[in-house]
Amino acid sequence: MPNRLVLEICVESVDLAVAAERGGAHRIELCSDLSSGGITPSAGLMRSARRHVPIPIHVLIRPRAGNFCYSNHELEIMRYDIQAAKELGMDGIVLGILEESAHVDIERTQALVELAHPLPVTFHRAFDDSENLDRSLEDVIQTGASRILTSAGQPRAIDGLSTLARLIHAAKDRILIMPCGGINSDNVVDIVRTTLAQEVHSSAGTSSPTSPGNGSDLSPGNHEVGSGGQAELFEQKVAKLVSLLGDLSHDQHVR
Secondary structure (H helix, E strand, C coil), rough: CCCCCCCEECCCCCCHHHHHHHHHEEEEECCHHHHHEEECCCCCHHHHHHCCCCCEEECCCCCCCCCCCCCHHHHHHHHHHHHHHHEEEEEEEEECECCCCCCCCHHHHHHHHHHHHCEEEECCCCHCCCCCHHHHHHHHHCCCEEEEEEEEEECCHHHHHHHHHHHHHCCCCEEEEEECCCCCCHHHHHHHHCCCCEEECCCCCCCCCCCCCCCCCCCCCCCHHHHHHHHHHHHHHHHHHHHHHHHHHHHHHCC
């Protein structure tokens, strides 16, 4: 376990991005329409988030909800959105492409990874929809992506601990595996201790882990969390996660 465990917080608004940063989050994943699993945020949202949030921002590149098999026109949109994200100062890209066979589309994903360079690419929970997670791990490594966002094919990370631990062990130093799906202050310690994950992804209690999509999984009806006291509550939940991860890092450091 490294000296610092990284917490990525998924948000769909500038208000929540600011609240997450104030709570101590190490990185933001920025999306829109999280009730559908998340799609690419607008250029305006990216620009405003960059203006108000100093920590790294990784942006979801997903042209529509639904499956992860994309047409040539949809891939063209993804390429333009990656270029826009780079121009707007984003720090990383989040995407995932599958073939009709439910295998990772290595060729198309690799092309987008190369386009995103020098920004790192996270292969999102399309991974969990793939036909075989062990094979998909090797396939994603071939694409040149930097990390994989996954709940090991389960709705929640806590339900896939043994598989997550196996994937993290198999990945070794070749790629980073970032658990996601229903991660909160009640289970984050068990998840990290069992899997030895270096990074975790959470929406800080605003998620519905059974929702489809990229691991963001903000359920309908939670959009008001970005205002007033709800943003303060969100910040507190992020701070609790940061504190727990900080304690874990400290425990490992002093042993």
